[in-house]
Amino acid sequence: DAKTTQPTSMDCAEGRAANLPCNHSTISGNEYVYWYRQIHSQGPQYIIHGLKNNETNEMASLIITEDRKSSTLILPHATLRDTAVYYCIVRAGGTSYGKLTFGQGTILTVHP
Amino acid sequence: EAEVAQSPRYKITEKSQAVAFWCDPISGHATLYWYRQILGQGPELLVQFQDESVVDDSQLPKDRFSAERLKGVDSTLKIQPAELGDSAMYLCASSYSGDSYGYTFGSGTRLTVV
Numbered sequence: 093d094a095k096t097t098q099p100t101s102m103d104c105a106e107g108r109a110a111n112l113p114c115n116h117s118t119i120s121g122n123e124y125v126y127w128y129r130q131i132h133s134q135g136p137q138y139i140i141h142g143l144k145n146n147e148t149n150e151m152a153s154l155i156i157t158e159d160r161k162s163s164t165l166i167l168p169h170a171t172l173r174d175t176a177v178y179y180c181i182v183r184a185g186g187t188s189y190g191k192l193t194f195g196q197g198t199i200l201t202v203h204p
Numbered sequence: 205e206a207e208v209a210q211s212p213r214y215k216i217t218e219k220s221q222a223v224a225f226w227c228d229p230i231s232g233h234a235t236l237y238w239y240r241q242i243l244g245q246g247p248e249l250l251v252q253f254q255d256e257s258v259v260d261d262s263q264l265p266k267d268r269f270s271a272e273r274l275k276g277v278d279s280t281l282k283i284q285p286a287e288l289g290d291s292a293m294y295l296c297a298s299s300y301s302g303d304s305y306g307y308t309f310g311s312g313t314r315l316t317v318v
Contacts, residue, residue: 126306128306133312133314134311134312135208135295135297135309135310135311135312136247136295136297136307136309137309138306138307138308141306177246179246183306191237191249191252191260192249192306192307193249194239194246194247194248195246196245196246197246
């Protein structure tokens with residue numbers, strides 16, 4: 093699976109949009125971009141995933157560049173409960189054996 | 205909402221003792237994973253099951269760790285003997301075969317070896 097690069101930490105004001113970048117310049121054509129987050133002392137939680145089109149769900153939006161070498165996770169109105177470690181992962185799709193390989197992630201701190 | 209159940213939530217054990225963790229995946233999920241997460245790091249895959257068969261255990265320290273999923277449902281991860289460096293969070297996750305939505309994780313077992 094392709095490797096990802098994320099900033100170590102980011103800050104965001106409550107109520108503002110949080111934009112978390114991820115670089116995955118070696119992504120291959122069958123690899124999806126997944127985002128998970130982990131709140132302290134809990135297991136990781138699925139947020140969103142995409143292949144090449146932008147995606148939106150009730151939690152977040154995922155913007156993938158046209159060349160697919162980078163993406164941005166957008167939390168439109170961050171709250172204090174969004175403070176967590178956010179992991180960007182690329183994973184081969186279409187198979188049950190495509191494992192998730194976690195990196196260090198981005199520590200997002202939302203301030204009042 | 206369906207959850208992945210893990211027990212115990214916390215475990216303290218002495219070095220050289222045996223310890224076991226249990227995981228009950230979401231009903232119908234054929235694929236089960238055990239991850240280990242050392243404080244300050246991302247989770248690391250230890251073993252992956254498809255039904256009762258091991259698909260990937262390349263990162264499992266087989267001299268002291270063992271995992272089984274005998275009936276293809278719940279699973280047990282064992283460490284014998286435990287070492288101080290095994291102190292970590294042990295996470296279980298499950299997914300449908302070919303599920304593009306990724307995994308559902310349990311809350312984990314926090315192991316402290318003293």
